Amino acid sequence: MSQSNTNPESAMIQCVDVHKWYGQFHALRGVTLSVARGEVVVVMGPSGSGKSSFIRTINRLEEHQRGTIIVDGIELTHDVRNIERIRSEVGMVFQSFNLFPHLTVLENITLAPMRVRKMNRERAGKIARELLERVRIPEQADKYPGQLSGGQQQRVAIARALAMEPKVMLFDEPTSALDPEMIKEVLEVMVDLAKSGMTMICVTHEMNFARNVAHRVCFFDQGNIVEMGPPAKLFSTPEHERTQLFLSQILH
Amino acid sequence: MNTSAALPPLTERISILRWLRQNLFRSVADGAVTVLGIVLLLSLVIPIVTWALTEARWQVVIENIRLFAIGQYPIEYVWRVWVCVLLLALICGVSWGLWLFRQRAVGAAILTAFLLLGLLPGALSIPATEKVAGFGLMLPSLAWLVAMSTLGALGYAIAARAPARARKLVGPAWILYLPVCFVLVAGLGPDGLLATVGSNLWGGLLLTLLITAVGIVASFPLGVLLALGRRSKLPVVKAFCIGYIELIRGVPLITILFMAQLILPLFLPDRVTFGPISFRPEIDRVIRAMAGVSLFSAAYMAENVRGGLQNIPRGQFEAADALGLTATQKMTLIVLPQALRMVVPILVGQFIGLFKDTSLVTIVSLLDLLGIGNTVLAQPKFIGTQREVYLFVAAIYWIFSYVMGAISRRLELPQSASRR
Numbered sequence: 001m002s003q004s005n006t007n008p009e010s011a012m013i014q015c016v017d018v019h020k021w022y023g024q025f026h027a028l029r030g031v032t033l034s035v036a037r038g039e040v041v042v043v044m045g046p047s048g049s050g051k052s053s054f055i056r057t058i059n060r061l062e063e064h065q066r067g068t069i070i071v072d073g074i075e076l077t078h079d080v081r082n083i084e085r086i087r088s089e090v091g092m093v094f095q096s097f098n099l100f101p102h103l104t105v106l107e108n109i110t111l112a113p114m115r116v117r118k119m120n121r122e123r124a125g126k127i128a129r130e131l132l133e134r135v136r137i138p139e140q141a142d143k144y145p146g147q148l149s150g151g152q153q154q155r156v157a158i159a160r161a162l163a164m165e166p167k168v169m170l171f172d173e174p175t176s177a178l179d180p181e182m183i184k185e186v187l188e189v190m191v192d193l194a195k196s197g198m199t200m201i202c203v204t205h206e207m208n209f210a211r212n213v214a215h216r217v218c219f220f221d222q223g224n225i226v227e228m229g230p231p232a233k234l235f236s237t238p239e240h241e242r243t244q245l246f247l248s249q250i251l252h
Numbered sequence: 253m254n255t256s257a258a259l260p261p262l263t264e265r266i267s268i269l270r271w272l273r274q275n276l277f278r279s280v281a282d283g284a285v286t287v288l289g290i291v292l293l294l295s296l297v298i299p300i301v302t303w304a305l306t307e308a309r310w311q312v313v314i315e316n317i318r319l320f321a322i323g324q325y326p327i328e329y330v331w332r333v334w335v336c337v338l339l340l341a342l343i344c345g346v347s348w349g350l351w352l353f354r355q356r357a358v359g360a361a362i363l364t365a366f367l368l369l370g371l372l373p374g375a376l377s378i379p380a381t382e383k384v385a386g387f388g389l390m391l392p393s394l395a396w397l398v399a400m401s402t403l404g405a406l407g408y409a410i411a412a413r414a415p416a417r418a419r420k421l422v423g424p425a426w427i428l429y430l431p432v433c434f435v436l437v438a439g440l441g442p443d444g445l446l447a448t449v450g451s452n453l454w455g456g457l458l459l460t461l462l463i464t465a466v467g468i469v470a471s472f473p474l475g476v477l478l479a480l481g482r483r484s485k486l487p488v489v490k491a492f493c494i495g496y497i498e499l500i501r502g503v504p505l506i507t508i509l510f511m512a513q514l515i516l517p518l519f520l521p522d523r524v525t526f527g528p529i530s531f532r533p534e535i536d537r538v539i540r541a542m543a544g545v546s547l548f549s550a551a552y553m554a555e556n557v558r559g560g561l562q563n564i565p566r567g568q569f570e571a572a573d574a575l576g577l578t579a580t581q582k583m584t585l586i587v588l589p590q591a592l593r594m595v596v597p598i599l600v601g602q603f604i605g606l607f608k609d610t611s612l613v614t615i616v617s618l619l620d621l622l623g624i625g626n627t628v629l630a631q632p633k634f635i636g637t638q639r640e641v642y643l644f645v646a647a648i649y650w651i652f653s654y655v656m657g658a659i660s661r662r663l664e665l666p667q668s669a670s671r672r
């Protein structure tokens with residue numbers, strides 16, 4: 001990464017003054033955040049606060065209109081090649097899984113490595129089976145997504161993203177669409193991943209996950225980060241009034 | 253398994269009388285409707301059946317069966333048509349063995365189609381009084397049936413033993429099949445085994461099926477491209493596709509056929525010179541009709557495919573994007589396979605419609621199945637046999653349409669049912 005020395009902290013992701021508008025609506029209002037290699041950042045905030053929009057700008061599922069986003073030394077611009085390069089380095093897990101229903105679990109995982117990384121079928125298949133082992137569902141390889149439970153589908157989605165050997169993983173409310181008993185199995189996989197040193201940004205309201213593995217928690221409100229800090233500090237002594245209110249609501 | 257387990261539970265063992273009472277005579281009004289229905293049905297069916305069995309002069313069909321099947325196609329080259337049919341049996345067998353081996357219903361439908369096709373050569377052998385030139389090709393229908401089922405079974409057996417990789421060859425085999433048939437039917441060169449047979453000699457069911465097959469095969473990719481173009485972000489492409497689709501959909505097929513037959517030649521130059529090559533450009537009449545049918549069908553195909561495309565959730569596009577797939581890969585690997593699967597029943601319905609619509613080429617004086625019917629009716633010997641001829645033609649159309657529909661209804665595409 002020839003350009004990484006230009007960033008003093010050798011950040012994996014650097015967002016400076018990112019703005020986004022949906023028509024008239026100002027969704028992101030100058031977000032500045034830098035994520036170091038191996039850091040786990042949890043993003044929280046009320047709905048409509050821009051947290052989802054923010055992580056979706058990092059791999060250009062949403063376009064930002066102002067500011068800079070640099071991922072592993074590559075700046076996100078309109079250049080399609082840059083966008084494709086960043087996307088292949090950044091894995092994403094969605095709230096609604098978004099597995100490809102016409103492909104088997106194994107095919108879901110091997111598709112991108114074979115087509116984007118030009119890996120041969122045998123090698124891609126081997127990696128996919130190892131990943132399925134890692135997310136603890138090796139026996140489901142030949143089933144179709146529709147035959148799996150929500151928790152299993154989400155773990156396949158994580159394996160699919162990991163198959164591209166990404167440098168960053170983005171999680172957009174990965175457990176929000178799951179039944180309580182399935183949330184645990186997905187969170188376990190995410191904890192393993194965090195402990196393996198993956199750089200992660202997770203939009204989630206799972207307090208325990210944040211407390212146990214996050215290095216930092218960002219609290220979003222009205223399109224910007226209002227407060228940021230280590231989970232222990234942020235959860236016990238939140239400074240901003242908005243953060244206090246939000247935390248009191250989700251902690252009951 | 254013991255016998256008691258094999259019997260249905262008591263409540264399901266309903267006698268015929270009880271069934272009748274429950275379904276047809278539950279109340280007085282029910283009974284009246286049932287009786288009225290039966291009377292109406294009988295008053296229609298009895299005269300028709302009586303007519304068909306006693307008065308009808310089926311001789312008109314029997315004596316002209318070869319015309320109905322292949323038109324004026326020269327008898328000494330008929331074997332080429334049968335090679336096409338046998339090839340079809342082989343490919344169907346192979347596909348069945350590789351793709352559909354679990355789906356008995358589809359197999360049954362395909363088998364029915366073969367039985368019907370098998371009856372045709374048999375029927376062809378009826379005018380045996382005619383001097384049959386060479387090859388001894390007019391085998392009795394049983395022999396044809398045996399030949400076709402043997403080839404089908406052979407294909408199945410090969411496929412069942414073939415490695416999974418062979419699956420990839422089936423698609424190309426189907427794609428190659430139509431051009432091969434076309435070459436076999438049209439011929440290559442002035443003489444020899446594959447001497448050219450002019451398209452003015454093609455006719456009957458052969459012509460109908462050829463126009464249908466070409467129409468389907470040509471309009472499918474064209475329709476997909478138009479559907480994609482209609483959603484394109486490039487304004488010129490989008491405008492062109494919308495213009496084309498709306499223009500064609502606003503015009504009857506008949507006018508397009510006339511355009512293709514009469515107006516298209518006016519646009520062609522008198523002579524084309526390409527260095528040493530100089531020729532008078534002329535497009536075959538049959539080809540013009542095929543082009544007309546394909547261009548017409550493509551517009552409808554595009555709208556059907558668009559319906560499928562619109563039903564793909566946004567998350568699928570996003571997941572493909574997030575994995576770094578290119579726009580083309582996203583379309584061909586993720587979006588189109590799902591969109592097309594969704595609209596298979598609609599597309600088959602459209603194909604059936606196209607098959608029946610080919611009867612309109614009669615009006616531009618091609619001798620398809622219906623056109624041949626009209627020429628048969630013009631024979632002095634068979635004046636006044638409209639009922640027999642049109643009933644027969646209708647029956648042929650119905651059989652093919654029904655088989656196509658039955659196959660599509662029973663075709664279970666992997667995972668099309670268990671989408672979340």
